Amino acid sequence: MSFFRKKRLFTILIGIIVLVVLIGYSLRERDELTTVEQFIKDTVGWAQSAIHTPVNYVTTIISNIDDWKLTYEENRILKEKLAEYKGLIYEVQEIKKENEELRKIVDKDDTIRDYNPIHATVTARSPERWVQQVTINKGLQHGVEVNMAVITADGMVGKIQSASQFNSTVQLLTGFDQFNRISATISRDKEEGNDIFGLIEEYDKETHSLLFKIIEESDQDLEEGELVVSSGMGGVFPAGLPIGTVKEVIPDQYGLTRTALIDPAADLYEINHVIVVDRVLEVEED
């Protein structure tokens, strides 16, 4: 009997050691997943989309029926808008052409604004609520790489946490901590040099907003509702991705810098289709 007790104790101790080793291994900064992890993620991801697709199809039909009721009214408004856009398109084309010509003159082809979009569908969400992750159905084979920004039509939702061959995991903005900073800016077009630069530091769960730490002390006051976009200075994300709007400005505990509470522009809970942003301009490796 005592032998069995010892054996049991022994097993549990080994279990705890394995647990600690595995946690330590996974908390390490990892560039890519192991082959085993990739294989498992792809298999589960495949099964997830097999279930997700038909169910999503049905729910879409239901919401489509709701949409039909509004179609007439929407159509009328859209037609009006379309007329406006026609004028705009012409203007944009002119500006694009001019921009290209100017770029040629200064010999710069790519900017930090350019990116290749990779369209993807969300297939699952992590049931562990502390881990704010969703799974999308595009992976390394489609050109997705770790740390790429992920956006929806409304704005940024997160970045690629890890990628396997056919699926990847997105870390949502709601799960960002000090290790996932985004270089961001509030652009002011009134005068040159008035832009406000700072870092999105983390997501504050109590106020449900992102903390935007303003680097330089400036006399300008932020106004509520101002749009915060990525600045592209971090080297990973392209510039100009909308992140959110200013909700409130508070001084930090030492009174040296100020922090703005940012309301994320994109809906971080109901995400269906996303775009993975592949920045054109590569950063030179150190």
Added chain:
Amino acid sequence: MKKLILPLILFFFLVLEGVAIDLLPPILVVGDYMMAPHWVLVFLALITIFYDKKDTYIAVVYAIVFGFLIDIVYTEILGVYMFTYAVVIYLIHSLMKVLQSNFYVTLAVVIGGLIASDVFIHFVYTVIGIAEISWKNYFTVRLLPSLLANILFLLIIYPILVKLLVKWSKEEYSD
């Protein structure tokens, strides 16, 4: 083929955990309450109670395997679910040596298992700095809603799966 049924059902619940949370109405997901599905654990407990014999440890093996899969697929912090599920299922297995397999015992044992595993997972996540919530809030915001949601799940699958499990167990161990 028979041997594959249990892993397949477990795999199905594992996949469903992620898909369901994405498809459920956002009010459930956004709200202040956190519901963590432990459907794999609930089914593993049923396997322990109705399928495993006194000297077989199939559920514990599945707990290790599928706990590990949950770690890889949903959290990327390896080992936490694996260890927790394995220990909890092992404890349930030891308990079932002295208890009878009926509905009320199942309910009590599953509730105990859910509380133990969720508290332990939260403990580990607090230690490594992922969960940021006081223990007092944890009980009302996370533990209670999760418990209710998972008991609901147990009530749904109990009538469907228990008879099957007993049948499969008889077929498996009668020879």
